[in-house]
Amino acid sequence: MSTAGELAQDVQAAIDKLTEVPPEHIGALIDEYQGVLNAVFNGSNSKLTAAAIRDVALAKSKVEEAYKFVVLTAAKYGEIQENIGVSTGPSVSASSGSKGGSSPAAAAGTRTAKPAARKHPPATFGWTTDFNYRRTFFTANPETKGQVWVHHAVERQVITNYPGVVAPQEMHSLENLRGIPSGEVNRKVHLSALRRAWNAFYLANPNPTKQQLLDEATRLDDLYGNQFNPAIREPEKDEQ
Amino acid sequence: MTFYQLEPEVPGQWGANTQLDTSTHPPVVQRLHLELDCWLGDDLITSFPAYLVTPSAAERLGEASLTGFELRDAEINQSEQSIEVDGPEEIPAFRWLHITGQAAQDDFGIGAGNELVVSQTALEILRAGTLANCEVTEYSGSEAV
Structure with a gap:
């Protein structure tokens, strides 16, 4: 603490x-x-x-x-x-x-201890009235257009599975969007890892709160965020 | 008899025409609409809490007189983003594999932790097609989550 x-x-x-x-x-x-x-x-x-x-x-x-x-x-x-x-x-x-x-x-009055820097920000929602999420993402990251798959950190189907927990205005906000490189990496990360992880989360959580959803998104960001474009975690160092 | 827990690939998300009763967990799917965007080719796929099989797998399962499932119609399409990024792809007319059986009793059942449990026979029939992206572990019972 x-x-x-x-x-x-x-x-x-x-x-x-x-x-x-x-x-x-x-x-x-x-x-x-x-x-x-x-x-x-x-x-x-x-x-x-x-x-x-x-x-x-x-x-x-x-x-x-x-x-x-x-x-x-x-x-x-x-x-x-x-x-x-x-x-x-x-x-x-x-x-x-x-x-x-x-x-x-x-x-x-107790300033001797240096605060532990939060290495990475947790997942969060913003707010948007533009539900064209790819436009939102590419407006903010125009250099990635044509190169990435736009993925929702907290998946869209949360709105269907858990009605009322996350507003569409939050779901499609820039803060909830991730760019996953198209092609092989996309298939490996986006499908095999992220989708499977969320499926397991849905199985195990009958009534998640918004924070629990964000915590799961943060966990997945920690695991795979270095492969996103833009990366939201530090790239892995080459161990060779 | 040996039973197995299956975790199939998850190649898409619910489409807009999906109808769920979310008053229970897992929710009851009333109408299944799945938008595929990264199908890797397995005959068995899932999107919580539903399972689907390709027409060829459905045919094999139907001919085998297995227990614990019904085959129902589903609406399947390629997602808009997938068409844009990957180009149009041929999508099989997946059938909804509606599970009605008890885990470790029927050939298809749902365990207490909401996992899909199948018999050795059912697994062999599924493996006669493609099941390369499905995690398969021997089932030893489960606890509710």
């Missing part, structure tokens, strides 16, 4: 990633930027702009993830604060998403 100091540092680091833009407006703001970039890309078709589009999409994902992290970690921080008897210091507001007064890290 993390110490209060570690959690406080994590909270502070996450807050530092946020801008003064209210968190509920961050996604829309970046969508707006992405729309402009898309328009430029369609006109110029430059590789540089394509890379910018991808970076903006990634930035959106990371900022939204950071915001969720603040909300979740703030709750843990509050519990630990009570347990260790720290009674002062600001609360981290889920609705403000910005700094207020002294930092929770300072309030905790």
Whole structure:
């Protein structure tokens, strides 16, 4: 379990990633930027702009993830604060998403331990009203068009198997999409491993929660994410 | 008699015309629509909680007077993304292998852990076709999950 100091540092680091833009407006703001970039890309078709589009999409994902992290970690921080008897210091507001007064890290007063860096982000959902998921993926990753199979990290049929657990707007969001190289790798990874794993999950889980579905997606990302395009896990090192 | 637990390949996902009763686990399939996108060629395939067989396997099973299954119609097509990436492929008219038997009693049954269990005879009939991507283990009973 993390110490209060570690959690406080994590909270502070996450807050530092946020801008003064209210968190509920961050996604829309970046969508707006992405729309402009898309328009430029369609006109110029430059590789540089394509890379910018991808970076903006990634930035959106990371900022939204950071915001969720603040909300979740703030709750843990509050519990630990009570347990260790720290009674002062600001609360981290889920609705403000910005700094207020002294930092929770300072309030905790135990900053000796370096927080354990999360090596890889867990699977998460975003939100989209565009259910053309391949368009969503290729807009964010235009250089992969024609080279990858677009796969849902949490499979689409979850909507059929477990009605009401995952909204279609979450299911088809960029955060839930993975690019699997077409051809032999696609068949091996996409079918033999991912599909089989999900089938076993469905057999064993009558009523999974959304988090359990995401946990399974994270587990599969950990196993196969280095083969995706873009890779979402570090490539395996050549042992030879 | 020896029985075997089978984990067939999973070459697709439910199509839009699938109808399920999800009030129970596993859900009850009322109408089966499967969109294939990576079929590797086995005669037996699955997509939770249903099983399907190729027409040739269905014919062999039907002629063998085995117990514990019914053959039903299913709607099968190649997924849109598969057509775009792989090109149009010939898809057999898979039959829905609806399991009605008890594990380790009938030739086809569902175990307490929702696994597919078949008799030695059923396995041999399936293996007369293609079963290269199906995991086969000897069945020793199961516990509910």
